[in-house]
Amino acid sequence: MSSHAPIGRKVTLNDIAAGCDVSRATVSLVLRGSPLVHKLTRARVEDELRRQGYVYNRAAANLRRRSxxxxxxxxxxxxxxxxxxxxxxxxxxxxxxxxxxxxxxxxxxxxxxxxxxxxxxxxxxxxxxxxxxxxxxxxxxxxxxxxxxxxxxxxxxxxxxxxxxxxxxxxxxDNQHGARLATEHLIARGHRRIAFFGGHHDSSSCRQRHAGYVEAMHTARLRTEPDWRIECAPTRLDAAHRASALFDATHTPTAAVCYNDAVALGLMLGLHQRGLRPGQDFALTGFDDIAEAALGMPSLTTLSTAxxxxxxxxxxxxxxxxxxxxxxxxxxxxxxxxxxxxxxxxxxxx
Amino acid sequence: MSSHAPIGRKVTLNDIAAGCDVSRATVSLVLRGSPLVHKLTRARVEDELRRQGYVYNRAAANLRRRSxxxxxxxxxxxxxxxxxxxxxxxxxxxxxxxxxxxxxxxxxxxxxxxxxxxxxxxxxxxxxxxxxxxxxxxxxxxxxxxxxxxxxxxxxxxxxxxxxxxxxxxxxxDNQHGARLATEHLIARGHRRIAFFGGHHDSSSCRQRHAGYVEAMHTARLRTEPDWRIECAPTRLDAAHRASALFDATHTPTAAVCYNDAVALGLMLGLHQRGLRPGQDFALTGFDDIAEAALGMPSLTTLSTAxxxxxxxxxxxxxxxxxxxxxxxxxxxxxxxxxxxxxxxxxxxx
DNA sequence: TCTCGCTTTTGGAACGATCCAGAACGGCAC
DNA sequence: GTGCCGTTCTGGATCGTTCCAAAAGCGAGA
Structure with missing residues (x-):
């Protein structure tokens, strides 16, 4: 009743060729839409293809064509x-x-x-x-x-x-430019003590974003403390755990440029758990503009990467x-x- | 300088066979770890495989083996x-x-x-x-x-x-059972007017979840109003837009069982935009337990599907x-x- | 009828692997 | 030397497609 019937032998070019009395080569030409085959032949072959339920074997074709x-x-x-x-x-x-x-x-x-x-x-x-x-x-x-x-x-x-x-x-x-934009935006908003939060220095994208942050800070003649560079895995969970590190610094920052959105959303949660309201008591930005960024509470300022x-x-x-x-x-x-x-x-x- | 060198002809079994003076068949046996080949022959072949940088062609093998x-x-x-x-x-x-x-x-x-x-x-x-x-x-x-x-x-x-x-x-x-659990949980919390929010009736999983909700309501001898069944696409965005439909009902619900987490998170946003605090002024549950569920504000009661x-x-x-x-x-x-x-x-x- | 040229069709050799029947080899007993 | 056996190796056919050179079919003109 519910047992599987044996998977029948696959239908090949030979079966089609035999079925409508032409050569394998002709069927192949039909399949590839060659103008060489006669209209009537083509129609006969196409009928037969449908009738037998032929499925093209791309692996075999690729083998021969070296494509x-x-x-x-x-x-x-x-x-x-x-x-x-x-x-x-x-x-x-x-x-x-x-x-x-x-x-x-x-x-x-x-x-x-x-x-x-x-x-x-x-x-x-x-x-x-x-x-x-x-x-x-x-x-x-x-x-x-x-x-x-x-x-x-x-x-x-x-x-x-x-x-x-x-x-x-x-x-x-454009990681460096993006991080620079985010940092400049926070500076324009009035922040002076800005951290760079999340990511690992092993990752080139993280290094570039950090460089953009430093660039913006220096251009604005603001200092960057070593305490303000907090590394963590680029995941929500790890970011939430590391949030407290922001407040271990001697001069605690008022804002953070985050490595990416996942990290920023995690940091929001970490702040929340400390009784701080992100977007009111502490500012932050993300990177990527994933779907959740627009829908968060508060919604996340970030860099759209589409x-x-x-x-x-x-x-x-x-x-x-x-x-x-x-x-x-x-x-x-x-x-x-x-x-x-x-x-x-x-x-x-x- | 930065132009691409031609992709050289691929190394095949024949090249290896020729390179260490055995037959194609023997090399094939070596590749598949057959016990039939002599230890020394195997070593010679394996050296040659490494030397020429051979890459197995699974498509060709699958063709022959019909696997x-x-x-x-x-x-x-x-x-x-x-x-x-x-x-x-x-x-x-x-x-x-x-x-x-x-x-x-x-x-x-x-x-x-x-x-x-x-x-x-x-x-x-x-x-x-x-x-x-x-x-x-x-x-x-x-x-x-x-x-x-x-x-x-x-x-x-x-x-x-x-x-x-x-x-x-x-x-x-186990959609029906899950939705039933969520509904029973809300009832146990004291809710009497509970909506079912999101998803389309076209989807079997949505019908099953809705059935579980109805089952729990009826078992608890609670009514279900037609107004309390609000359909929307199973996405955050559409759910956020449809949130207001909850409050068009004559008897407005105090809680909603949502089709899935995406919908629940969207509904949270929609509530927020109406000035309601989800998890305080209005209760809701999700389905799926995606990563964001645990990290939301508030965190989302949901059904874990792993x-x-x-x-x-x-x-x-x-x-x-x-x-x-x-x-x-x-x-x-x-x-x-x-x-x-x-x-x-x-x-x-x- | 024969040849020419054009369209349409075709057989057989690839592609890179596996499978199978049998060959080559060495050892050992007679 | 011969027969037999077990181990190790091999040539050729094969999987389902494409390519190519050549064949077949067919009017038309000589």
Whole structure:
């Protein structure tokens, strides 16, 4: 009753050819819409394809054509909405172009990244979109990827630059500029003691955002205390735990530029638990503009990165590279935009 | 300088065989760890594999073996953290077992679902995990999938049951029981006028949750007004917009059982905008226990579904089916657990 | 009828792996 | 030397497609 019938032998080109009395080659031409086949023949073949329920075997075709119809997407953290939306954008654009997305998650582990890269490469992707794990480095990635597929680096740079590095395309966010904008905004609001909260110094994007913060502070002739640089994992949970570190400083800050939205939302919670009202007693900004940012209480001032759109862009860049393997490698820096909301209040004393 | 060198011809079994003077067949045996090859031969071959930087071509192997090493994962909405975490769980378990995840997003469109299914099938996945779009129906899915791969239905049932339906495995959440628990909890807190907020009646999971709510209300001999059933898309944004509908009712409710966490968080925002404090002036519950639920202000009482774990489970179920294609189809209902937090306060008048 | 040129069709060799039947080898007993 | 056995290795066919060179079909003009 509920047992599965045996999966019947797959229908192949030969079956179709036999079914309507033409050669395998002709059926193949029909499938690919060649103008060489006669109208009537085409119609007969197409009927037969439908009748037998034929499904194209792309793997076999790719083998013969030495082509590929898939792109590997390797992410450090799918649970982060920023990457989830990015992935949705990648898949949308790839799917529209007839490519299929091979997914791989690394969970911020460089070892898993190696394993995942190796495994996905065996499936012969035409290209790779890689958002590297925090400790990932160029040498190891090069060792496993080599010249087997073009690579697009997203969001973070890799540690340990190599000569071959120039062969990889890059799609980065304008981290330094964005953090600078956020910091300038807080300064304009009247803050003088501003912390930089969250992220690890291992990550290039974090270093860049920190640099933007420092740049803005120095330009405004404001000091930056070592106490005002608080590291934590780029997750809500860890940020909430580390919130208290802000108030261990000798000069306690009145505002914080956060590494990203996840960290900022976590910090809000941490402040809340200390009896402080974010957006009233303490100002903060995020980075990424994930969906929750607009809906938080208070809503979060942040830098919009349009992750879905970045995903589509990444897909475009990889497909472009497939068409022109010899073109010079490109380094794209996506602009970010300051979105002012409630969390970036003036300091309470002002 | 920064131009790409031509991607060299791929290293194949033949190259390795020639390189260490054995036959192609022997190299193949080495790759698969066969005990038939002599220890010394094995060592020589393995050296050569490393020396030439060989990468296994799984597509070619699968073609000959008529096997598959991939599973298709088709989701209605990756931007929802519930599904993103589910996807991470699926990928984790599949990756550990040597499978690769073929990703496809449908964006709640049944047409896209058809297209995505068709496209992914051409890559010959060994199985399919499908979280259907809202309007998806069994007939259309059967027409494109047929017997070409075993299918696991996740989270939602399909409209329009068919005789062949029994061939598909299912992994569902215990929606009715969960919603009942949430409703009973609110009743125990002292609420009498409770609404059911969000979701569409098209979705089987929504109907089940609503049924659980009705069950609890009737068991407690409480009335349910038609005004207290407010539909909206299962997203934060739409829920926020529809919040006011709660107060159009003749008897305004003091609490709401929400379709899921996204809706509940959106409703919180909507309440906030009306000057009501969720968790103080109005009680609500969610469903899913996504990461934000614990961190909200107030934190959200909800039903824990452990999406990451559900993902791993889904992967296990599909792989199990691959090993035993003939076994009876299984319908798994994953338990859910009530997590009481701040949002489910007693009614203000109590 | 024969040849030319154009359209349409075709057989067989790839692609890179696996499978299978049997070969080569060495040792050991007769 | 011969037969037998177990271990180790191998050539060729095969999976489902594409490519290519060449064949077949067909009017028209000589």
């Amino acid at each position: 590929s119809s898939s792109i590997a997407l390797i992410l450090n953290d799918l649970a982060n909405p920023f990457f989830a939306e990015f992935a949705a954008g990648v898949d949308e654009a790839l799917g529209a172009a007839g490519f299929v997305t091979l997914l791989g998650c690394t969970g911020e582990s460089a070892e898993r990244e190696q394993a995942v890269l190796g495994s996905l490469l065996e499936h012969g992707p035409g290209g790779i979109i890689l958002s590297p794990a925090e400790r990932s480095n160029a040498h190891d990635v090069l060792a496993v990827v080599g010249r087997r597929a073009p690579l697009l680096l997203f969001n973070r740079e890799l540690g340990g630059t190599l000569p071959e590095f120039a062969h990889w395309d890059q799609l980065m966010l 992750p879905h759109e970045r995903g589509r862009q990444a897909a475009q860049l990889v497909m472009q590279r497939l068409q022109q393997p010899q073109a010079a490698s490109c380094q794209t820096i996506a602009p970010v935009q300051l979105v002012v909301r409630e969390s970036s209040c003036p300091p309470p004393t002002a | 598959s090493s991939s599973i298709a994962l088709i989701l209605n909405d990756l931007a929802n953290p519930f599904f993103a975490e589910f996807a991470a769980g699926v990928d984790e378990a599949l990756g550990a077992a040597g499978f690769v995840t073929l990703l496809g997003c449908t964006g709640e469109s049944a047409e896209r679902e058809q297209a995505v299914l068709g496209s992914l099938l051409e890559h010959g996945p060994g199985g399919i995990i499908l979280s259907p779009a809202e309007r998806s129906n069994a007939h259309d899915v059967l027409a494109v999938v047929g017997r070409r791969a075993p299918l696991l239905l996740f989270n939602r049932e399909l409209g329009g049951t068919l005789p062949e339906f029994a061939h598909w495995d299912q992994l569902m959440l 999406p990451h774990e559900r993902g791993r489970q889904a992967a296990q179920l599909v792989m199990q089916r691959l090993q035993q294609p003939q076994a009876a189809s299984c319908q798994t209902i994953a338990p859910v657990q009530l997590v009481v937090r701040e949002s489910s306060c007693p009614p203000p008048t109590a």
